[in-house]
Amino acid sequence: MSERQKSILDAAVRVIAxxxxxxxxxxxxxxxxxxxxxLIYYHFGDRAGLLRRTLEHINEDAAGYTQQAAAKxxxxxxxxxxxLLLELQDTESVRTNSTAWGELRASAVFNEDLRExxxxxxRVWVDEVAEVIRRAQASGSASPLADPLxxxxxxxxxxxxxxxxxxxxxxxxxxxxxxxxxxIAAELAER
Amino acid sequence: MSERQKSILDAAVRVIAxxxxxxxxxxxxxxxxxxxxxLIYYHFGDRAGLLRRTLEHINEDAAGYTQQAAAKxxxxxxxxxxxLLLELQDTESVRTNSTAWGELRASAVFNEDLRExxxxxxRVWVDEVAEVIRRAQASGSASPLADPLxxxxxxxxxxxxxxxxxxxxxxxxxxxxxxxxxxIAAELAER
Numbered sequence: 001m002s003e004r005q006k007s008i009l010d011a012a013v014r015v016i017a018x019x020x021x022x023x024x025x026x027x028x029x030x031x032x033x034x035x036x037x038x039l040i041y042y043h044f045g046d047r048a049g050l051l052r053r054t055l056e057h058i059n060e061d062a063a064g065y066t067q068q069a070a071a072k073x074x075x076x077x078x079x080x081x082x083x084l085l086l087e088l089q090d091t092e093s094v095r096t097n098s099t100a101w102g103e104l105r106a107s108a109v110f111n112e113d114l115r116e117x118x119x120x121x122x123r124v125w126v127d128e129v130a131e132v133i134r135r136a137q138a139s140g141s142a143s144p145l146a147d148p149l150x151x152x153x154x155x156x157x158x159x160x161x162x163x164x165x166x167x168x169x170x171x172x173x174x175x176x177x178x179x180x181x182x183x184i185a186a187e188l189a190e191r
Numbered sequence: 192m193s194e195r196q197k198s199i200l201d202a203a204v205r206v207i208a209x210x211x212x213x214x215x216x217x218x219x220x221x222x223x224x225x226x227x228x229x230l231i232y233y234h235f236g237d238r239a240g241l242l243r244r245t246l247e248h249i250n251e252d253a254a255g256y257t258q259q260a261a262a263k264x265x266x267x268x269x270x271x272x273x274x275l276l277l278e279l280q281d282t283e284s285v286r287t288n289s290t291a292w293g294e295l296r297a298s299a300v301f302n303e304d305l306r307e308x309x310x311x312x313x314r315v316w317v318d319e320v321a322e323v324i325r326r327a328q329a330s331g332s333a334s335p336l337a338d339p340l341x342x343x344x345x346x347x348x349x350x351x352x353x354x355x356x357x358x359x360x361x362x363x364x365x366x367x368x369x370x371x372x373x374x375i376a377a378e379l380a381e382r
Contacts (some may be wrong), residue, residue, distance in 0.1 A: 021303060022213070086244075099300055102297060102300060103297060103300070105355055105356075105359050105361075106293060106294060106296075106297030106359075107295075108359035108360065109290055109293060109294070109355070109358045109359050110211060112360075115359060115360035115361070116360075118359060118360070118361055118362060119361040122356070122361045126336050138372075147373075150369075150370060150373055153337070153362075153366075153370055154349065154370050154373065154374055157349055157352035157356060157370070158345065158348055158349050158352055159347035159352075160352040160355065160356075161349055161350075161351040161352030162348050163373075164296055164300070164351065164352075164355075165296075165298070165313070165348060165351075167300045168296050168297075168299035168300050168305075168306060169299060169303075169306035169307075169308060169309070169310060170296075170299075170306070170309060170310040170313045171344075175344075178341075179341060179344055179345050179348070181325060182338075182341055182345065183345055186377045186378060186380075189377075189380075
C-alpha cells in the first residue's frame with residue numbers, strides 16, 4: 001500500500017469515528033485527507049471499495065498496536081493476553097479504530113454491502129487469535145480441552161461487546177480489562 | 192403504562208430497527224403509530240425522553256420472551272441458560288428488539304444524551320442475570336467461586352457481541368447459541 005493510500009484510509013477511519021458511516025462522504029474525506037475526490041475514486045473505485053479497504057486497514061492498524069507488543073511476550077499465553085487486552089486501551093488510536101469498527105459493524109446490520117467485507121475482516125482477526133491459542137496449548141499454558149476456534153470467537157466477540165460498553169459510557173476501561181482477563185482465564189483453564 | 196404509550200414505544204422500536212436512531216423523527220413515528228405528534232410530546236416530553244422510555248421498553252419487552260420462559264425452567268441453572276439464549280432467537284420480535292438495542296448502543300458512542308439511560312437499562316439487565324447466577328450458586332448448580340456480577344457482565348456483553356455478529360451477517364444464529372452455551376458452562380464451572 002502506498003503512503004497516499006494509507007493517508008486516505010487513515011482519514012476515512014477518523015471521519016467514520018467522528019461522523020459515522022453515514023457521515024462518510026467522498027467530498028468530506030477528500031477535504032480531510034487534503035486531496036481531490038478523483039484521487040479517491042482512482043485508488044479505491046467506489047464507496048463500497050473504500051469501505052472494504054477501510055475495514056482491512058483498521059485490522060492492519062490494530063495489528064500494529066496489538067501483535068507487535070504481543071510478540072514481545074515471553075510465552076504464547078502472555079501473547080494472547082496482550083493481543084486481546086491491547087484492544088482495550090484509552091489511547092486516541094485505539095479509541096478511533098474501535099469506534100470506527102463498532103460503527104461499521106452496527107451499519108452492516110442496515111447495509112448489506114458491508115456484510116461480506118466485515119465478515120472477512122472478522123475471520124482474519126478470529127483466526128489470528130485461534131492460532132495463538134493453539135500455540136499456548138502446544139506449550140502447555142492452555143488447556144488441551146479448549147476448542148481454539150470457539151474460544152477465539154467468544155473472546156473476540158467479548159472484546160467487541162466490552163469495547164462498545166466502554167465507548168458508549170456503560171463501563172470503565174479498567175472494568176472492561178478486568179472482565180476480559182477473567183474470560184481469558186476461564187477459556188483456557190482446565191475443566 | 193397505558194396501551195397508547197405501549198403502542199407508541201412499540202412503533203419507536205420498529206422505526207429504530209428499520210431506519211436507525213437518526214431515522215427516528217417524531218413525525219415519522221406519529222405516522223407509524225397512527226397518532227398525532229402532539230400526543231407523542233404529551234406522553235414523552237421531548238425526543239430524549241422518548242429514547243429513554245424506548246430503552247426501558249426494549250428491556251421490558253425482552254423480559255417477556257426471556258424471563259417468562261426462563262421461569263418455567265426446573266432449576267436456576269436452566270433459568271440462566273434460557274434467560275440468555277432466548278436473546279438469540281431468529282424471530283421477528285427478538286430481531287427487532289436486538290437491532291434497536293444495538294443501534295441505540297452504537298448511537299450512544301456519538302450521542303452523549305443516550306449514555307446515561309443506556310447505562311441504566313444495561314445495569315437492570317446485568318443485575319437480573321447476576322441474581323439468577325446467585326440462585327444457581329445457592330442451589331449448587333454453579334461454582335461458588337464464580338463472581339456473580341463479573342459473570343453477569345461478561346455474559347451480557349457476550350450476548351451483545353454475538354447478537355451484533357449475527358445481525359450483521361458475520362455469524363449464524365446456531366453458532367452464536369452454541370458459543371453462548373459454552374461460555375455459560377465456562378463461567379459457572381468449578382476451576
